[in-house]
Amino acid sequence: MTNSGRPLPAREQLAAIRMLLLDVDGVLTDGRIWTDHDGREYKSFHVHDAAGLHYWRRCGGLTGFLSGRGGHAVERRAADLHVDEVVLHRVDKGAAFAELLARRDLAPHEIAYVGDDVLDLPVLRLAGLAATVPEARPEVLAEVHYVSSRSAGFGAARDVVELLLRARGEWDAIVRDGGLS
Numbered sequence: 001m002t003n004s005g006r007p008l009p010a011r012e013q014l015a016a017i018r019m020l021l022l023d024v025d026g027v028l029t030d031g032r033i034w035t036d037h038d039g040r041e042y043k044s045f046h047v048h049d050a051a052g053l054h055y056w057r058r059c060g061g062l063t064g065f066l067s068g069r070g071g072h073a074v075e076r077r078a079a080d081l082h083v084d085e086v087v088l089h090r091v092d093k094g095a096a097f098a099e100l101l102a103r104r105d106l107a108p109h110e111i112a113y114v115g116d117d118v119l120d121l122p123v124l125r126l127a128g129l130a131a132t133v134p135e136a137r138p139e140v141l142a143e144v145h146y147v148s149s150r151s152a153g154f155g156a157a158r159d160v161v162e163l164l165l166r167a168r169g170e171w172d173a174i175v176r177d178g179g180l181s
Contacts, residue, residue, distance in 0.1 A: 005142040009129060014167035017128055018110040019062040020053070021085070021100070022157055024074050026116035027133060028065075030153030043073045044153060051179070052158030053081050059170050064100065066093055068119050094122030114160055116140055116152060131160050 070088030090096035112129035124130035148156040165171040
């Protein structure tokens, strides 16, 4: 973990997180968007992040994607991972966040959000855990509680899942049971 702008919330606050909400480009991917000659987009997702989301959901957590972009690759990945909330093509992430909270009857302190750019700041400023990746914009690094030691697209979401599950006291059982608990 690198330095962050705000102190990490207390263990009890981390344990109270009910939803892990993730930006996609620059968090679940390395931020690069590949296109072929027909204009189809391709993105690369890391299996460690997928496993982390699986462990989080298995322990009762909700998952969500909140992206200013979208695309078939993101929709497919969300479906494959059984993501609970998929909010795409929303540049005003603050408004989208407020709608999600109302729809799910959640409070901001019950959300862990991982974002990397200035569009994410309205959500990061309200979330119970504001996290980012080492490659994030300086303005984001200055305002988050936690900066993953893992790069965007290379396990950063998994890193946040482990932080949350350790706070709940559930990570050791997952490790003990080889990920099958």
